[in-house]
Amino acid sequence: MSKVVLKLGDDISTDIIYPGRFMATVLPTETPQHAFADAVEFNAKLRSGEIPPDSFIVADKNFGCGSSREQAASCLKGHGLVIVARNFARIFLQNAVNLGLPLVACPEIDAQEGDELEVLHGEVVNHSSNRRFSITPLAPAQQAIIDAGGLIAYARVKLMESRRAKP
Amino acid sequence: MGSTLVEKILARATGQEQVQAGDVLEPRVDMAMSHENAALVINQFNEIFHGTGLDPSVWDPARIAIIFDHRVPAESSKTATNQKKVREFVARQGITKFHDIRGDQGGICHQILPENGYVRPAYVLVGTDSHTTSHGALGAFSFGIGATEMAAVWALGRVLNVVVPGTIRVNVSGAFPPHVSPKDLILHLIGTISAEGANFKVIEFHGETIRRMSASGRLVLCNMSVEAGATSGIVPPDEETLRYLNEEAGVTEVPPDALLQPDQDASYDREITIDVTSLSPQIACPHTVDNVKSVAEVAGIRIQQIVIGSCTNGRLDDLEVAAHIVRGKKVANGTRMLVFPASYRIFMEAMERGYVADLLHAGAVVMNPGCGPCLGIHQGALGDGEVALATTNRNFKGRMGNPKGEVYLCSPAVAAASALTGVISDPREEGN
Numbered sequence: 001m002s003k004v005v006l007k008l009g010d011d012i013s014t015d016i017i018y019p020g021r022f023m024a025t026v027l028p029t030e031t032p033q034h035a036f037a038d039a040v041e042f043n044a045k046l047r048s049g050e051i052p053p054d055s056f057i058v059a060d061k062n063f064g065c066g067s068s069r070e071q072a073a074s075c076l077k078g079h080g081l082v083i084v085a086r087n088f089a090r091i092f093l094q095n096a097v098n099l100g101l102p103l104v105a106c107p108e109i110d111a112q113e114g115d116e117l118e119v120l121h122g123e124v125v126n127h128s129s130n131r132r133f134s135i136t137p138l139a140p141a142q143q144a145i146i147d148a149g150g151l152i153a154y155a156r157v158k159l160m161e162s163r164r165a166k167p
Numbered sequence: 168m169g170s171t172l173v174e175k176i177l178a179r180a181t182g183q184e185q186v187q188a189g190d191v192l193e194p195r196v197d198m199a200m201s202h203e204n205a206a207l208v209i210n211q212f213n214e215i216f217h218g219t220g221l222d223p224s225v226w227d228p229a230r231i232a233i234i235f236d237h238r239v240p241a242e243s244s245k246t247a248t249n250q251k252k253v254r255e256f257v258a259r260q261g262i263t264k265f266h267d268i269r270g271d272q273g274g275i276c277h278q279i280l281p282e283n284g285y286v287r288p289a290y291v292l293v294g295t296d297s298h299t300t301s302h303g304a305l306g307a308f309s310f311g312i313g314a315t316e317m318a319a320v321w322a323l324g325r326v327l328n329v330v331v332p333g334t335i336r337v338n339v340s341g342a343f344p345p346h347v348s349p350k351d352l353i354l355h356l357i358g359t360i361s362a363e364g365a366n367f368k369v370i371e372f373h374g375e376t377i378r379r380m381s382a383s384g385r386l387v388l389c390n391m392s393v394e395a396g397a398t399s400g401i402v403p404p405d406e407e408t409l410r411y412l413n414e415e416a417g418v419t420e421v422p423p424d425a426l427l428q429p430d431q432d433a434s435y436d437r438e439i440t441i442d443v444t445s446l447s448p449q450i451a452c453p454h455t456v457d458n459v460k461s462v463a464e465v466a467g468i469r470i471q472q473i474v475i476g477s478c479t480n481g482r483l484d485d486l487e488v489a490a491h492i493v494r495g496k497k498v499a500n501g502t503r504m505l506v507f508p509a510s511y512r513i514f515m516e517a518m519e520r521g522y523v524a525d526l527l528h529a530g531a532v533v534m535n536p537g538c539g540p541c542l543g544i545h546q547g548a549l550g551d552g553e554v555a556l557a558t559t560n561r562n563f564k565g566r567m568g569n570p571k572g573e574v575y576l577c578s579p580a581v582a583a584a585s586a587l588t589g590v591i592s593d594p595r596e597e598g599n
Contacts, residue, residue, distance in 0.1 A: 011362050011455050013563040020542035021568060024238065024245045026207040026314075038570040062363040065396065066563060067542070068297040070207060070313040090367050090398060091297055095313035141191040141328035155215045155319035155327065162323060163221060 001118045001127060002082070004111050005051050006042055008059040013066035014092060018075050020067070028099075031071045032078030046079050053080030058111045060085065064092025070099070077101040084109055084117070084124060087136075097142045098151035105136040169430025171334040172401055173369045176308040176427060180291045188333040188434070193325040197307075198285055200232045200294035202276050202538075204314055206249035208295060209256050211318035225260050226324035232264035232285050233257055234276040238545045239268045239537045274510025274536040277301040277390065277478035281382070282512055284416040288404040289425040293317065293326055298478050298560065300393045304385035305411065306404035306427070308369075311393065332369050332398045333436040334429075335360075339374040341444035346594040348488075349384035350480060350558065350578035352376075353391040354449040356441065358459025366396035368436060371429065376443055377402060382411035383482045390479050391560050394456040403428050448593055451576035454564040462581055462593045471553040473498075473586040474567075475579055476507025476534075477541045480558035483513050483520075485579040490522035492583035492594065498530035499589030505540060505547050506533045531586070543568025556591060558582050 022034040036043050045051050057076075063085035064072060073095040076083065083096070084104040096103045106124045111117060115128035124133045138146070148154035170178065170185060178186045180194035201208055216223035225231055233253060241247035250268075257265045266272050266279050273279075277298055280286050288306030293299065295317045302309035312326070319327055337356065343349075357364075370392045377385065385402045392400030402408070404426050412418035448462040475481070475489050486508060498504045506526050508514040514536060517523050523533055540547025541559040549555055549572030557567070562574035575591065584594035 011457075013561075013566075015542070015561070015563040015565050019565050019570075020544045023204070023542075023544060024243060024249060026204070026210065026249070038565050062366070062396065065362060066297060066561060068295055068299075068311040068313055069204070070315060073313070087363070087366070089363070089396060091311050091313060094316065098313060098315045139191075139330055141330055145328060151315050151319055151327070152211065152214050155322060156217075156219060158319075158327065159215060159221070159322050160219060 001116050002052070002054045002056055004058050004113050004115045004117060005055040006057045007111065007113045008057065010060045011062045011065055012059050014064055014069050014072040015066055017064065017072040018069060023069055023071065026071065028074040028078060031075040035075035035079060051079065054082060056082050056084055056117050058084045058109060061087055063088050065089040070095045073099050073101045097138070097145050100146065100150045106133050107136060108133045168434055169432035171369070171433045171435065172371055172403055172427060172429040173308045173334060173399070174331060175429065176289050176291065177331055179289060179427070186331050188331050190331045192329050192331060193327055194291045194329055195325055196230065196293055196320050197287070197290035198230055198232060198280070198292045199317060199320050200234070200276055200280060200292065200296070200299065201317060202234050202296060203237045203246065203249055203253070204295050205233050205253045205256070207314040208317045208321065209252065211315045212321050215318055215322050225262070225321045228261040229263065231262050231321065232280060233262060234266040234279045235268050235273070236275045236536070237538045239273065239535065242545045270511045272511070274512065275478045275481065275538055278482065278509035278513070281305060281386065282416055282510060284412065284418040287412070287418065287425060288408060288421060289427050291326070293320055297393050298390050300397060300399045301386050301390040301478060303389040303392070303399045303401035304382055305408055306402060308399055308401065310399045332367055334369045334371050335365055335437045335439065336371050336373060336435040338438065338440045339372065339376040339443060341376055341442040343443050344446065346580045347443065347446050347448055348578045348580065349380060349387040351446055351449040352441065352443055353388050354451055354459050354576065355446060356439070357391065357395045357457050358449070360395050360439070362394065362455055362457040363396045365392065368397055370395065370397045370400045372400065372402045378405060381484065382407055383484050386482070387479055394560060448578060448581050448595070450581065450591065451562055453562055453573040453575065456560070456562060456576065462577065462591060466591050466593055468591045469554060470502055470556045470585055470589060470591060472547065472549060472555040473502060473504040473582050474507070474540050474547060474555060474557035474559060475504070475582050476509065477538065477559040478509060479560040480579050481507055481509030481513065481536070483516055485558065486513070486517045486522045488579045489583040490525035492580065493529035493531065493587060494525045496529055496587050498586045502586060502589040504531040504586040506531050507540065508536050510536050540567060542566060556582055556585050
């Protein structure tokens, strides 16, 4: 069980999650400092370490729309955040799967900052409001990548297979 | 049951008779494009090979294109060092479709690819840039991916775990009224179906209006399809596709089997019909691209910065429209007008035709081709409380380098007319 540390609306773009001016920073060890850089107070809380791992960000529709920048996923992963949204934009969703950032698609989610959530048996349980919301599972094609430990590991297996197959 | 165009392309790319929306495939890749973020792709690429004992070599250097466009010339030592790292990788791997910071070959990736013949009908094309949707304009299935996904493509030559997308068919009829253009059409469509209306789907464009539209206009439609969430936009190849490839991209031979068309009985998730005969100039208001109104509704709002250019509207016809409107006139005091041609080839042609002189005489600043101001990373940042009117593709909060600024999106005609007045203006008025 963890707290909702940020509640957001529709269409949260990757420009909000990771502003373009920091795109020259690419290393997953360095991107977390710029997560939500323009939300100055929240960014300061992240950097000070006062937000514990496994905390939730809850958003409405189309979280992660816009640019394909992978930093938007790596910066959130670096803080150990879990993102619950009504749905996600395509490239962000795939980047998150590839890097192992936990995303929970929950079309009816209703939660406020400070609520205690738990992901349990295909549902998000909001312990503060005593309500349960069903989760839309990931496509099997994406779950396979997560099960392999991310796209690097998944691609490495494919690479070994393909080079072995060659005469 | 027949196939959509993307289903046909993916069947061809996987050697199958037929595929259907929902199938999971590993299609071979015909072209893989990156820009400065190739620096991150290189890291991930080396990670994939780590511990395998294999030499980290790309699957096919002739099918990788790398174009520097986001921060050119470098704005910081960090960017310059990333670019240096990419240059070394390109040399080591033998990648020839590399466009460095040079006036004889540079520009924005989504213009460099088509004008150099790197895009062909029926290609499967991936790019580490969300506006990779653009290249559907030439009949390719072209979509944006992240850096790690590209690293896997460089290693394997295939995109892993692609779910065949469903398709929305958009039928467009009618002739554009004066000062109304493909940009107004795509803004209208995004406003109608919303920023997530085409999530995980392809938008396939049809109709007499599309058939009559130049490849340049089709690039505008496909470029901004991603702003409705689309995986890709696509236009079935036709005479205009072949004319563009032949006359403007130097591609003299296109195999007939690449000129795929969707079947009459293809299954579409949704069909949308638009008549442009009565379409008015459109504008996307802050801070989402689907917050679309007619220009008349917001006319009169004060503008501090006009931006004409980008991968969306920085081509020769766009500069022609802008030059024609400002010729012999002056940009309003208190408004600055920045013009970014999409490539140096376009820049040179605009010089030869006198457009650059028209723009400069009017007071515009003509910059080197690049992406910079569109995403607020290299010149053209907004001050606190300032308002920009841009022919670019996104108006998200913070997009033009300042979360306290506002960005409106419009066509080149609206942007140029507004530059003269300093306020949002309808180009159909003022004697334009």
